[in-house]
Each structure stands twice: as structure tokens, then as C-alpha cells.
Amino acid sequence: MPLLAACGGSETGSREGATSGKAADKLLPTYVASKVAQPDLPSKNGSAAGYTGKVDLAALETSVPDKLGTGAPFKIMSPFWGAPPKPGNPYYTALDAAAGTKVTWQNQDGNTYGEKLGAVLASSSIPDMVVVPRWELVGKIASAVTAKFMDLGPYLAGDKVKKYPNLAAIPSDAWRMGIFGGALRGIPMPSAPMSVIVPYYRKDIFDKQGWSVPKSPDEFLSWAKDATSAKAKVYACGDNMIWSSAAIFGVRPAGTDGWNIGDDGKVTYRIEEPAFLESLEWVRKLFAAGVVHPDDKARSGDPGQRFSAGQILVFNSDMSAWHGKTAEQAQSNPEFEIGAMDYFGADGGNPTLWAAQPATIWSLIRKGASKETVENALAAANFSAAPYGTKERMLVDYGVEGTHYTVKDGVPAKTDQGNSEVINAWVMLAAPAAYFAHPDFPDIARKQVEWQQRQGAFMKKTSTYGMNIVEPSRYAGLSSQFEQLEIDYVRGNKKLSDVQQAISTWKSSGGDKLRDWYKELFDKNGSGS
Template sequence: MTPNSASASSGPSRRSFLASTAVATAAVAGGMPLLAACGGSDGGSREGTTSGKAADKLLPTYIASTVAKPDIPSKNGSAAGFTSKIDLASLATSVPDKLGTGAPFTILSPLWGTPPKPDCAYYKALDAAAGTKITWQNQDGNTYGQKLGAVLASSSIPDMVVVPSWNLVGKIASAVSAKFMDLGPYLAGDKIKKYPNLAAIPSDSWRMSIFGGALRGIPMPAAPVTNIVPFYRKDIFDKKGYTVPKSADEFLSWAKEATSAKAKVWACGDMRWAAASIFGLLPAGPLGWNIGADGKLTYRIEHPEYLEHLEWVRKLFDAGVVHPDDKANTGDPTQRFTAGQTLVVNSDMSGWYGLTAQQAKSNPGFEMDGMDYFAAGGGNPTLYAVPPASIWSMIRKGASKETIENALAAANFAAAPFGTKERMFVDYGVEGTHYTVKNGVPVKTDLGNQEVNNAWVLLAAPAPYLAHPDLPEVTRKQVEWQQRQGAFVKKTSTYGMNIIEPSRYANLSSPFEQLEIDYVRGNKSLSDVQQAISTWKSSGGDKLRDWYKQLLDKNGSGN
């Protein structure tokens, strides 16, 4: 059971974010510009945010769940960890009474993989357990934005719609407050008590669910600790007697020692994602705006750390310690990592479980671990919090009261915490039909692999947690890594705010991703990057700063 993580991947991507049957930590680090209004009414302003006192009045009361106790409690913003085996007889009940009335409703949702049949055993069982009758309109997750845009532009919108943050651009963003209802009358304040699993979702995640001045989204919460981990081959490090580096210079020195092109072993892949944290760089997107100690509001690319982290990564390429395929930007970096061709790769945290499980039989000596982040010059790092939610389910305006209550009943069931019967239902389906439990480890049947997909898990999720009954030690490593890094996590001035920038600035930062890729590989010069920063300022960056300053003056800082 792997809620709150994605599948093994070469880095954060939309596909990896939802590749498993249970999801949580946003794989899109740094956030995306989202729609909300500056305290406006329904269908009001299409840009800005709602935060501070205005947001506090809209939030549900937080009531932590006590139905299942984690083996490793959350600390420093980490996920909670469950390392015990599964005992079906001792699972708690988080939804003692069916809240659904069985009234039918439809849900539009992305799905990665082959959609199951509408009347499949999994859907029937979940409906029976939750008291719902859902017709799923599953769409290809890779092209979901196109479908979502077409649906929101039409006059026929499903009763409930799953909306990922990466799709909230252009007209889709503008449609959110116009098309989806205010859930405040059902969930704000103590009203949430009717739905205990939803009440246990952290307040920061609910705050990120405010669109157009109203609570419109039901969130999937995420831990604030970065999900990008500098993984290293611990088995090879131990065999070779390597010491894990503690500074940028130590890393480069080790990388030169460990690389042997003749032996087809290189130290690492492209380390840009990890380098951003090593050098204390602000995140991308709205979270990259921050008011410093000097009282000035600046964006990430204006900071010296921006050029410094790129220059360090370029040194790695220039030294020949990066795998040639990484330099060519081809293939899968994690495959080179598991093959021992590269010894360090920065990837999504989900790879800790995914790659370990993948290698368990074919490569039993395989062992990976996560490097703790360090400051470039050594010592403690400066890390920044990622968004507390990046995907929501929403209910269309005009839905009947019975439809709304059934949709909320489904979301409450989907948000059941680990260690409950409802969580097993959502993640594994029916015992004997979709899975069996062997030595405390749930194993899906062929039918389970076909039908138990990423549908119900997208309606809502519990507070962040990690659980891998088949590899409990991986769970422990993941949570303890988050706890150690979490001690150094800071929030930027825009943390927890659902922000959409004015459309005239929508493509302002677009050139930088490719420019960074080209620069670290030696295909662009430092002056090219500096010129891009100057162009960014003159083409709208300075005006965007004024816009953010006005927004923060009005709403207050997120930190």
C-alpha cells in the first residue's frame, strides 16, 4: 500500500504523480499558478488570491483523526509512517454509517492506464460500501487538460470533476469559480464534522482549495517537504568505501573519483533539481516570490543562488562525471541508476519504494538511500516548502442537494486514513477478489491490477502518510528522511496561497527551463542566462513584482 507517493520516475512529472493507485505528495515541486480572487465573489476577479483572515473564515474546522495510530508519527512536517503488517481483523472503521443515499451522480476524472468496465466488481463494491452510485467518466490522464477544457466550455458538466493544478491554466483556470460551487455551506467551520475524514485534512491543504473567494475544492494534501531526493547507491558506496558528500565541493571531488568511463560508471545524472535545494534556491512558480530580510520582494531567478546552482551543475558536466545519456537528455535516468551506470540520481521520493521493489528479485544486493541535503558550502541547508495541495475534486454549480451530499460522502470515504477498512477498500478493493493478504502483505490479484486504479483515490486523501507493508524499512527511511529535511524547511511569502497571475504574464518564465538544460550542458553561455533574466525583468517581471506586492500588501504574507 503506497498512498502519498507516486511511481518510480526519473523526476517530477504529471504522469509519475498519479502512476500508482494511491497518490499524495505533489510531484510538481514549486507549485503552479492557480485561480482565486482577491476576496471577490462568485465569478469575480480571475486573478489574485484569497488568504489571511479572509481565508480563515472559509476553512473547515480541523479535527485530527484518531482511528489509527502511526508507527512513526509526523514530525517537522513529514508524512506519518506505518511499518506494521496488515491485519484485516484489526482494521478500524472510519465511516461507521453510510453517508451516501445511493442517488446516482457522475465524476469526470483523469486515469492513467486502461479504464475498467463501468460495472466492474471494484466500482460496485465501493459504491455498496460508501452508499454511492457513481458513473465514472475516466479520461486519459496524459491528455486530460484538453478534455477538461472542452467539458468546462460546454453546458453539460459532470456532477463532480477532478482538477489537477497543472491543468489550471488559461480558460480552465478562469472557469473554476464560474462552474464549481461554494462548498462552504457544507464544510466550513464545524459543518465539516459530518465528514470526519475530511475534517482530518490539514488546514493548509484546505486553504489551497479556495478559488474565487470560496471553498470550491476538496484537496489531496501533501507534506511540505520537497519530494525530490538525491538518491545514491548505498550498496556500491559501502563496497567502495565512499563517504556521502557534505558540500558541493565534496560532491564534485567524490564524483571525479567515482567516475570511470572505461568501466561505464559515472557519478551522477543531471543534478539540477537537487542543486536548487543544495544552493537554497526559491521554488519555481508563485512560491518563488518572497519578501527577504531586507523587505524587498524578489523572484527566484533574481537571486545569486540561481546562477550559482546552474554553474555548479555545469561543472559536473564539464568534469565528465555525468552519464553521456544524461548529457544527451535521452533515456530513463533511473534505469541507469539501477544498472549501476550512475551512482546518484535526483528523483521523486516515490522511487525509493518503486525502484527497491522492482530490484528485489532480479538484483537482491541492490540498496538505495537518500542523501540529506547540505548547504553548498557545507552545513545545514535552506529548503522551501512545496504546495500543501495540488489536486482537487469539485462539485458543479447547480447540483442538487442530494447529489452534493453523495459526492461529499464519496470524498469522505476516499479520505479514510491508513489502518482502516475504508482505506483497504479504496486501495485494494475486495479481499479474495482483488487481493489476498500473505504474511501481512496485501497482494493484488490479476483482476485487482485491472480494476483497482487511480479513480477513487483522486476524490480526496487523508493527511500525508507512507506505508509499504512489503518493504517497511523503505517506509522508515522515507519518513525519517522527510523529518530530517523538514527541520530546515521554510515557507515563502506566497506559501499556502492559491494564486493565478495575470494572463499577460503567463509565458514570462517559459524560456528558462530549456535555457537551464542547455546551459548546464555547455550549449549556452552564462551571458545568455543573464540576458534572459534582464529580458524577464523588462518584459514584465518588474511589473509582475508590483502586482505581487499589491497582492501581499492586501492579503498578508504566507509565512
């Protein structure tokens, strides 16, 4: 982070805070719903939409009838997980030809992206377009986003966005998250508000054993003790029950989403709520009961592999694991079936689940970029935001038929070349409204949507929902100690008094002052809920 000192900028004015309400509405693109490729299961209760059929390649619709790019070259820096493909590969060439663009990709290791992003934003040489994930908006990076990237309002605000129909079809809540420093700077990748961690369980083993899915914390602990057999090396759950426990006890997420205005009108942070300690105490009971796999307790190895092998029976992950695990085990373990527990509340009643922010990744265009560069970057983003069931989406996700994928019985499957070239590049620029679609396992998409819709009935929005909040950098790292403290406490390595002392220290070392800052922000902008 010291690299960002060169970015300058004070902690007052438009560099920090948030823009919401009517002030934000004036900055947003006009929403125009897409009329192509309608989903089989529309979004409901904050869920993603779902496409539950196979792909009819002959019936793919067109969402970009005319090339919007002029072929002018521009550079994009983006996080990348895996080995980046070589420049000029058939995938990049095909996308450029279809979109009318000429992109030079500067792919950076996603695992260390924050360090590279900080260095680039501190330099005088910034690529034309940069992808910024929300989890990297820490320290000086957040204020640097405002200082270094341009206001896209002159190109996208109001009806101007209609030149880019796929961008116009991105939900307004997602666009609202693209407001940094009082201007629309970020092109969003939308996410479903009901994007919470999923408590997966081995449904095939549950059915074989005749187990009922637990419906309260006490039922879960009782089942976990019965299901665990150290002799057979089978344990009820892995380490990350702490994630699901937060949902069970109604604990808000960490970071800016952890702040909320209570029914009593008081502004509090997540760690100040009784539910925070109650959530940790329940997970501590799981560890004390010996139902957590020893490798998970030691934080070694891959819990996902232990779940696939039947060594743990409950596994916490995001929505992608539902399809990923099913596809992974389809050939080697055909009896494998993954299910998702419905959340219950702390008392066994209805849970309180907190909505995820409607966008968490953005692509931004550097200040000073030429009009032609901006228009070509927007053409690329518009192509990347094509909805499922279109020729453009198929090209972005699968590449060129015969080169990157083959089709059998209506199901596209990537070739080795596809697996090495068609990975996390173009998809980072923008995306359509959140959806699930799995041509190889269409029933998984249905289950994902239905699960989200059931959970969404108990969803609430925090007071920071829909706000892209930049906290004053003097409070950066204020809450950083809690992640490790939680890990130690649930394992019995720290005492309750240690956690209580940390909360007290948090308040006196800046938490109370940060609360005042949030209260002023809410007084000015209103609540996102």
C-alpha cells in the same frame, strides 16, 4: 487554451489573486483530528506520518460507520495514467456499495489532461465532479475553476464538515489551498510540506566501494569524478541533478511559489536571486566533468532504469521511488539498496529548503449541481479520505480480498486483476493527511519519515505558502522559456550572458509589473510565511 475563451470573465475581482489570513480562516472546515489508526511515527518538521508495521486485517478500524451516500448517480472526470478499467468492474462496484454511491467515471489520459480539461471547462457540459491538479492551473483554466465550480462552504465550512469525519481530519493548511476566487471550492489531496525531490544513491554500491556520502558541492564533484568510469559505463549521476542543485543552493520552486518577500522587504522572483545562477553553474560543472551519463545528457531513455542497473549512482526523484525501486528490484537484485542523501548547503553547511504547498490536487463540484449530487460527491470524497489502518482505506487502496489482492504473512499483494482495476481513480477524490506505509517493506516507511524530518529542520516557507494564487492571465507563459534555457545552459549549449539576457527580458516584458501585482497581493493578504 483558446478553447477556454468561452469561459469569459475579466481579470479583475475575485477571479485572480488569493485569499489568506483571517479571511481564509472564516471559510475553512473545523479541524477534527482522526482518532482511528494512529501512526507509529507522527508528523514532525513538516514530514508525513509513518506506519511501520504490517497490516492486521482482523484489527482494521472503521472510519465511515454509516453510508453517507444515497445511491444517486453522478459523474466524475479525473486524470488517469494507464488503461482505464471497464465500467461496472468489481472494484468500482465494491466501492459504490460500501460508500453508498453510484459513480460513472470519465477517466482521461493524465498525460494530456490539461487539453481535455480546457475543452470541458469551455463547454456547457461539465461532469458533476472534476479532479484538477495544480500543474494544470495555467492560462484560463485557473479563472475557469472559479467560474465553473461551486462554493462548498454551505456544506463544509466550520462545524458543517463534522458530517464527514474523514474530511474534517484533513489539515487546515490543505483546506486553505482549496480556496479559489474567495470561496472554498476544492476538496484537497494533502501533501507533506517537506515533499522535496530526493537525491537517491546506490547505498549497496557506496558501501561496497567504501565511499562516504558527499557533504558539500565540492565533495560531490570530487566523488563524482572518482566514481565515474566511462570504460565501465558507470556514471555518477543523471540529468536531474538540476532539481537537487536547486535545493542545495536554496533556489525557490518555479511558478507562484517562486515569489518571496526578502529580509529587506523587497519582492523578488526565483530567477533574480544570485543562487539561481550559482545552482545552474554547479550543474554545468558536473556536465563539463563528464560525470553525467551520456544518455541523460541526450535526454533519452529512462534514468530510473539506469539507476537500477548501476549505470548511474545518484538519481533524483520524488519520495515514491524509495519504495518503488526497492520493490522492483527485490527479486532480481536482492543486494540492491537505495539510500537518500541528506541535503547540504552551498557552503557545505545547513541547506535552505523551501516547503512544498500543503495540497496540489483537488476535486471540485460543478456549479448548479443538485443538493443530492453534492452530498453523494462529498460522501465519496469522505470515503476516499479514510486514514491508513481502516477498512475503507484498505478497500480504496487494494480492492476486494481474493479478487484484487491476496494476503501472505500479513502482507497484501495485488493480483493481476487488482493491478488492472485498482489504480488511480478513487484515490484522486481526496486523501487523509500525508503518510507513508509499506506493508511489504515497513522499514522503507520509517526511513522516508526520518529523512523528511531531518530535512524539515531546515525548511522555510515562502511568502506564498498556503495560498492558491491565480495570476492575471496576461502574464501566462512569462517564465516558460526558462526550463529549456536551463537545460541548454547546464549542457554548455548556452552562455551565461544568454541566461542573464533572458532574466532582463523577463523583467521588461512583464516581470516587473507582475512583481508590483504580487506586492499589492502581499500588502492585502500578508505573507504566507
